[in-house]
Amino acid sequence: MDVEILSRIQFAFTISFHYIYPPLSIGLGLLLVVFEGLYLKTGNKEYEQLTRFWIKIFALTFGIGVATGIVMEFEFGTNWATYSRYVGDVFGSALAAEGIFAFALESGFLGILLFGWNRVTPLVHFLSTIGVFLGSMFSAVWIVVANSWMQTPAGFHIVGEGMTARAEIIDFWAMVFNPSSVDRILHVWIGAFLAGAFLVLSVHAWYLLKNRHVEISKKAVRISLVVATIFSLSQLLTGHRSAEIVAEHQPAKLAAMEGHFDSLAAADMYLLGWVNKEDQKVTGISVPGGLSFLTHFDFKAPVKGLEAFPEDERPGAVNAVFQFYHIMISIGMLLIGLTLFGCWQWYRGRLFDQKWLLWAFVFSVLLPQIANQAGWFAAEMGRQPWVVYGLLKTSDALSKAVQAEQVLFSLIMFAIVYILLFALFIYLLNKKIKHGPDGGKMVDHRPRQEDMSKLISNQKND
Amino acid sequence: MATFLGIDYPTLWFLVVGAVFSGYAILDGFDLGAGALHLFFKKDESRRIALNAVGPVWDGNEVWLVIGGGTLFAGFPVLYATLFSAMYIPFMLFLLFIILRAISIEFRSKEPMRWWRRGWDFIYSFSSILLAFLLGVVLGNVLLGFPLDEQYEFIGSGWQFLNPYALLTGLTTLALMTMHGGIYLCLKTEGRLFDKVERLLKRAIIAFVILFALVSIYTLIYIPHLSDDFRSNPVLFVIPALALLSIANIPRLVNKQRFKAAFIFSALTISFSLVLAAIELYPTLLFATNDLQNSIDVYNAAASEKSLGIMLVFVVIGVPLVLAYTYIVYRTFWGKVKMDETSY
Numbered sequence: 155m156d157v158e159i160l161s162r163i164q165f166a167f168t169i170s171f172h173y174i175y176p177p178l179s180i181g182l183g184l185l186l187v188v189f190e191g192l193y194l195k196t197g198n199k200e201y202e203q204l205t206r207f208w209i210k211i212f213a214l215t216f217g218i219g220v221a222t223g224i225v226m227e228f229e230f231g232t233n234w235a236t237y238s239r240y241v242g243d244v245f246g247s248a249l250a251a252e253g254i255f256a257f258a259l260e261s262g263f264l265g266i267l268l269f270g271w272n273r274v275t276p277l278v279h280f281l282s283t284i285g286v287f288l289g290s291m292f293s294a295v296w297i298v299v300a301n302s303w304m305q306t307p308a309g310f311h312i313v314g315e316g317m318t319a320r321a322e323i324i325d326f327w328a329m330v331f332n333p334s335s336v337d338r339i340l341h342v343w344i345g346a347f348l349a350g351a352f353l354v355l356s357v358h359a360w361y362l363l364k365n366r367h368v369e370i371s372k373k374a375v376r377i378s379l380v381v382a383t384i385f386s387l388s389q390l391l392t393g394h395r396s397a398e399i400v401a402e403h404q405p406a407k408l409a410a411m412e413g414h415f416d417s418l419a420a421a422d423m424y425l426l427g428w429v430n431k432e433d434q435k436v437t438g439i440s441v442p443g444g445l446s447f448l449t450h451f452d453f454k455a456p457v458k459g460l461e462a463f464p465e466d467e468r469p470g471a472v473n474a475v476f477q478f479y480h481i482m483i484s485i486g487m488l489l490i491g492l493t494l495f496g497c498w499q500w501y502r503g504r505l506f507d508q509k510w511l512l513w514a515f516v517f518s519v520l521l522p523q524i525a526n527q528a529g530w531f532a533a534e535m536g537r538q539p540w541v542v543y544g545l546l547k548t549s550d551a552l553s554k555a556v557q558a559e560q561v562l563f564s565l566i567m568f569a570i571v572y573i574l575l576f577a578l579f580i581y582l583l584n585k586k587i588k589h590g591p592d593g594g595k596m597v598d599h600r601p602r603q604e605d606m607s608k609l610i611s612n613q614k615n616d
Numbered sequence: 617m618a619t620f621l622g623i624d625y626p627t628l629w630f631l632v633v634g635a636v637f638s639g640y641a642i643l644d645g646f647d648l649g650a651g652a653l654h655l656f657f658k659k660d661e662s663r664r665i666a667l668n669a670v671g672p673v674w675d676g677n678e679v680w681l682v683i684g685g686g687t688l689f690a691g692f693p694v695l696y697a698t699l700f701s702a703m704y705i706p707f708m709l710f711l712l713f714i715i716l717r718a719i720s721i722e723f724r725s726k727e728p729m730r731w732w733r734r735g736w737d738f739i740y741s742f743s744s745i746l747l748a749f750l751l752g753v754v755l756g757n758v759l760l761g762f763p764l765d766e767q768y769e770f771i772g773s774g775w776q777f778l779n780p781y782a783l784l785t786g787l788t789t790l791a792l793m794t795m796h797g798g799i800y801l802c803l804k805t806e807g808r809l810f811d812k813v814e815r816l817l818k819r820a821i822i823a824f825v826i827l828f829a830l831v832s833i834y835t836l837i838y839i840p841h842l843s844d845d846f847r848s849n850p851v852l853f854v855i856p857a858l859a860l861l862s863i864a865n866i867p868r869l870v871n872k873q874r875f876k877a878a879f880i881f882s883a884l885t886i887s888f889s890l891v892l893a894a895i896e897l898y899p900t901l902l903f904a905t906n907d908l909q910n911s912i913d914v915y916n917a918a919a920s921e922k923s924l925g926i927m928l929v930f931v932v933i934g935v936p937l938v939l940a941y942t943y944i945v946y947r948t949f950w951g952k953v954k955m956d957e958t959s960y
Contacts, residue, residue, distance in 0.1 A: 214722065220675060221718035225711050227685045231700025232707050235769075238700075242693020243919040247927055250690040253683035254934035261679045262941030265672035266948055272956050273948050285941075313920075317767055322920040553701035555770040564708040571715055578719065582726055 158549050160561040161233040164568065166534075168225050170527055171572045175219035177526055180294060180343065181350015182212045183287035188377060190280050200370045206271070207591035208354065213268050214582060218575065220261065225568075233561065237541055237551035243322045244310050244329055245300050252296035260289025291343065298342050302335035304542050305533070306403045312545070321545065334399045341392040345529065347385045348489065348522040352515075354378040357587050359515035362506060367590055372506060375515070379500065383493040389486055400536075401449045404543060405458040407536035410469040411479040412436075412445050414459045421445035421457035426480055429473040434461075436476070469538045478532035485525040492518060618921050625925060626918035629691040630898065632931055636687055638890045640680035641751070642796075642883045643942075647674045649797020651717065651744025652790065653816055654737060662809045663737055664725060668959045669804035672949045674721065676942060678714075683938075690927055694768055694917035695901045702762050702770035703754060706777050710750045713743035725960045745790060752789025756782030759835075759842060759893060761903025764910040768917075771906070781834060788831045791824035792889070795866070796882040802875045804953050814870075821867050828863065832856075835896075841903060842896040852895055859888035 186208055193201035227249065230238050238246075263285035270279055309328030310321045323329055355378040358371035401408045408414075413429035413436040414421040420443040427438020443453030450457070460468050469475055492514060499505045506512070541548040618625055647670040657663050689696045700707055716739050724736035760781055763772045798817030805813055835842055846852050862884040869878035901917055904910035918924060 217718055217722040221715040224714055228707055231696045232704050235697035235701040238697040239693050242689055243923045246690030247923055250686035250927055251930055253686040254930050257682050258679050258938040261675045262945050264675055265945045269672040270948055323923045326926050555701045556704050560704045560774055
């Protein structure tokens with residue numbers, strides 16, 4: 155295998171793995187702010203129990219997110235040196251802003267969130283929780299800005315030619331608010347809220363099924379169901395907006411998402427299907443003219459198809475883009491159905507009576523995760539062969555100094571470490587969930603620690 | 617060319633990147649150093665205390681690496697691209713140990729089994745040692761320079777990073793950080809554990825002084841391009857003199873049990889060493905060993921003036937914020953380690 159394919163596999167693998175964690179941190183962050191806020195407002199110890207339990211899970215996801223995130227920043231330089239030279243002036247400033255304005259905030263206050271429970275006043279602790287949550291939201295902003303610039307570049311000009319060509323920034327705010335960034339930020343945020351809300355929903359539904367921690371779990375299920383319902387519905391809007399922007403700025407991606415080839419024909423919208431690239435046909439269930447209607451409000455209007463683009467400017471893996479896109483949408487619809495049904499049962503006072511519904515909640519935790527991953531795969535594979543849309547091709551963006559064997563070595567290294575890491579994560583997550591919130595000891599907020607080091611210094615040896 | 621306080625933007629940005637990496641070396645330096653000493657503590661409680669001494673802050677310390685990477689990428693994309701792709705293997709190993717270290721801190725105390733804790737302790741300490749060492753190896757290679765072509769692309773071999781000078785700077789960095797971490801642990805521990813740390817610290821100081829002398833001699837004799845600036849401008853000798861002064865202060869203050877002051881001087885030692893490296897390099901960032909014409913310097917590596925100007929605004933707004941968070945967190949956990957039910 156050559157350097158290009160190995161580097162692409164490595165980047166895809168490391169970023170997909172990384173992307174399990176930050177959405178959970180953002181989503182759990184939101185729930186932590188709600189739980190702790192309710193605790194401060196009502197003084198109800200049950201909310202404190204919830205807060206403290208979910209902080210422990212949060213710590214687990216956050217730590218892995220940080221460690222795997224540093225990998226991403228380094229990989230631009232190690233594997234994509236030509237890309238880094240080409241876009242450093244523009245893309246680099248977004249990454250620098252993320253470090254200075256967002257990451258410092260979240261990681262700084264994380265220490266107080268995790269270990270400061272007995273050291274600071276409840277209000278300061280709550281403010282730290284908010285700081286961590288906001289920091290993680292801001293991180294997402296800058297990272298999505300950087301990525302959106304690669305999808306819909308703006309606010310720059312090209313200096314130099316050939317080997318020395320570079321993108322240079324001319325308008326910072328035009329770069330930040332490039333055509334796709336706002337909608338994609340909202341889409342990513344909400345995807346993250348859903349990941350967090352469904353994790354809480356899943357764990358507490360499981361407790362209810364096992365008849366454990368019943369009272370706090372009922373509270374947690376209701377709260378997370380409200381959050382999940384609100385954001386499942388609003389994701390429909392941001393998703394639609396994102397699709398409109400793809401239609402306007404990345405027509406080749408849109409065509410790949412629906413497997414549309416013929417530029418003169420109206421485009422269908424598929425519920426599910428299979429793309430045969432050779433025959434340029436999609437087999438499946440469709441709304442005839444659906445895509446035409448969505449983009450032009452006219453079922454008969456022709457939509458630019460893949461045929462309209464030169465062979466070397468079309469996404470290669472059309473069927474994969476199609477499938478990922480449809481998996482995301484199907485899951486989105488499923489989540490809306492599930493949460494609305496849950497709310498209806500709640501309204502009828504039967505939310506906790508149906509075992510099958512609680513089991514559905516337990517397994518639903520996987521759905522937002524799969525949708526988040528699938529959405530990104532559709533977005534990134536649909537952008538191919540470009541790494542910066544219309545400007546720089548992925549195959550031209552590599553490090554010239556790096557050999558295939560080196561990338562193979564690091565890819566194997568990451569594969570081994572990440573598989574180990576994932577196994578440990580699941581093991582410890584499962585353990586913490588089985589252990590559950592600490593119910594018995596309601597520890598007071600005031601400083602009251604055992605001085606372990608004194609205790610130990612009185613013992614002999616070492 | 618736009619200037620600020622009479623300094624042009626690329627030079628100013630060189631100072632910013634240098635300051636951030638210096639901050640990183642001081643902050644992550646002590647927690648890596650504490651990790652390097654970890655296996656010398658034998659009892660589980662001692663190890664827990666040592667781990668919790670860095671527990672609430674190591675994550676915040678690594679932020680400085682992320683910011684450093686970001687400022688380097690944004691300010692000097694050419695250097696970022698060349699350096700990271702030229703040093704592919706050491707950077708990948710660095711990432712491996714960053715991950716292993718983070719998960720060992722996170723997972724170590726989650727299970728009571730002896731083999732579990734011993735295993736993670738080993739991984740934690742081993743990766744702390746190798747991270748400190750690799751940072752020094754990268755610094756040594758940056759000082760030495762690389763063969764580069766006219767597009768500033770690296771044209772050497774992927775294993776070139778393994779050379780005697782870089783290995784020596786690696787060991788020196790490890791000793792420096794171990795000393796620095798030892799002083800930090802002295803501030804954070806009491807009783808028998810404290811006595812143990814203090815004994816280890818004294819050995820680390822000796823190791824560092826010897827290695828620092830060796831690196832200095834090696835640099836002066838074998839790498840003449842690094843001392844050019846000093847020969848042409850003798851005033852600059854004040855920096856190595858200050859470095860030596862601050863190094864000399866460390867054993868003195870440790871003997872007097874004034875660890876806070878000693879910590880400040882070991883932090884200064886780290887800064888002065890990096891300032892020394894910066895003066896040796898500036899205005900070059902990476903010497904082209906095959907043809908000096910191809911060297912990367914602050915001007916040919918820099919992002920556009922517009923971009924540097926925008927990011928200088930980030931720095932002016934952002935750095936006081938970052939320092940404020942750092943201060944608040946350290947103040948909260950000031951003093952000896954107190955363990956409670958939230959500890960690692």
